[in-house]
Amino acid sequence: MKHIPVLLDDVLETLGDIKGRTIVDCTFGAGGYSRAFLERGASVIAFDRDTNVNVDANELKKEYGERFRFINSPFSEIKQLNVGDFDDVVFDLGISSMQIDNGERGFSFRFDAPLDMRMDTRTNITAADLINNMSPDDLADVLYEYGDIKKSHFYAKLLKEKQPKTTFELRDLIKNPGDVAPVFQALRIAVNDEMGQIKSALGSVNELIGAGGRCVCVTFHSIEDRIVKNTFRKWTDVAGDPRLPTNDTAPYKLLKVKTPSKDESENNPRARSAHMRGVEKV
Ligand SMILES: C[S@@+](CC[C@H](N)C(=O)[O-])C[C@H]1O[C@@H](n2cnc3c(N)ncnc32)[C@H](O)[C@@H]1O
Structure with a gap:
C-alpha cells in the first residue's frame, strides 16, 4: 500500500x-x-x-x-x-x-523472510546479526527500552539460544501474541540506530x-x-x-x-x- x-x-x-x-x-x-x-x-x-x-x-x-x-x-x-x-x-x-508491506524486507511478522529489517540495505548488520552479536544483557535492554517488553531478559536469553534467522522463526519463539509486534519494533529501532x-x-x-x-x-x-x-x-x-x-x-x-x-x-x-x-x- x-x-x-x-x-x-x-x-x-x-x-x-x-x-x-x-x-x-x-x-x-x-x-x-x-x-x-x-x-x-x-x-x-x-x-x-x-x-x-x-x-x-x-x-x-x-x-x-x-x-x-x-x-x-x-x-x-x-x-x-x-x-x-x-x-x-x-x-x-x-x-x-x-517498508512494512514489502515482505522481503523482514520488517513484518506477516510475511516469511530473512530477519533483515535494514532501512538501508547497503549497511551490514541485519536483525539476525544483531541477535547474534549482542550480549544477552544488551539485547534485553533493547527489548525493554524500545519494545517495553517486561520479560526482556527471558526473551533475550531465548533469542540468543535459538538464533532465529527468519521473521517466522522469530514470531514463533514469542509465545505471548501481544509481545510479537513490540519485539519486532525494538529490533528494527536497534538495527537502524x-x-x-x-x-x-x-x-x-x-x-x-x-x-x-x-x-x-x-x-x-x-x-x-x-x-x-x-x-x-x-x-x-x-x-x-x-x-x-x-x-x-x-x-x-x-x-x-x-x-x-x-x-x-x-x-x-x-x-x-x-x-x-x-x-x-x-
Ligand atoms: C514515515 S516514512 C516518511 C513518509 C513521508 N513523509 C511521506 O509522506 O511519504 C519514513 C522514511 O524515513 C526514512 N528514514 C528513516 N530514518 C532515516 C534516516 N536516519 N535517514 C534517512 N532516511 C530515514 C525511511 O527509510 C522511510 O522511508
Whole structure:
C-alpha cells in the first residue's frame, strides 16, 4: 500500500507560507510531504537512506527539476554532506508503509523472510546479526527500552539460544501474541540506530538552521518523542535547562505540538501514536 502521510496538514500549518523557501525533507518515504512542499512553491532537498524510494524521487525530479534534489543517505549526514543553504527542516520518523508491506524486507511478522529489517540495505548488520552479536544483557535492554517488553531478559536469553534467522522463526519463539509486534519494533529501532540518528541530526540542524528557520518533527515512539521534546525544550529555554519553562529570549520559540485527530487515527491506524512538534529559530 502507498504510504499515507501522517499529520501533513499540521506540518504545513506549522511551516506557514513556504513559497520560495528551501525545505529539507529528512524522510522522503513515498514523497507525500515533499510533493506537498513543492506544490506550495518551496524547493526541497530530500533525504532517505532506503534505496527503494528512488523511483518516487525520480518522478518528482522529472516534474519539478531544479526545485527538487534527492540524497540517498542517512539524514544524520546533513552536516557532512554540505547540502547548501536551506530554511526549514522536517522529519517524519520511523518506517513507511512500503517498508512494512514489502515482505522481503523482514520488517513484518506477516510475511516469511530473512530477519533483515535494514532501512538501508547497503549497511551490514541485519536483525539476525544483531541477535547474534549482542550480549544477552544488551539485547534485553533493547527489548525493554524500545519494545517495553517486561520479560526482556527471558526473551533475550531465548533469542540468543535459538538464533532465529527468519521473521517466522522469530514470531514463533514469542509465545505471548501481544509481545510479537513490540519485539519486532525494538529490533528494527536497534538495527537502524533510530534514536542515535535523530539525536545526531538535531544537533546538526541546530548548527545549520538560520534565524526564522523552522524545524518540525513527527514521531511514532515514546522514546523518540522524548528526545525531540527534550531537545526542543532545551532550545526554547534560555538557560538550556529542559526542566525550566520557556523564555522569550531563548534561541527558539515553540510553534506547535499536535497529535492526530480522531478522524485521522480512524482512517490511518499508523497515525495513532504520532506526535508533531515544531519550533522556530529566533
Ligand atoms: C514515515 S516514512 C516518511 C513518509 C513521508 N513523509 C511521506 O509522506 O511519504 C519514513 C522514511 O524515513 C526514512 N528514514 C528513516 N530514518 C532515516 C534516516 N536516519 N535517514 C534517512 N532516511 C530515514 C525511511 O527509510 C522511510 O522511508
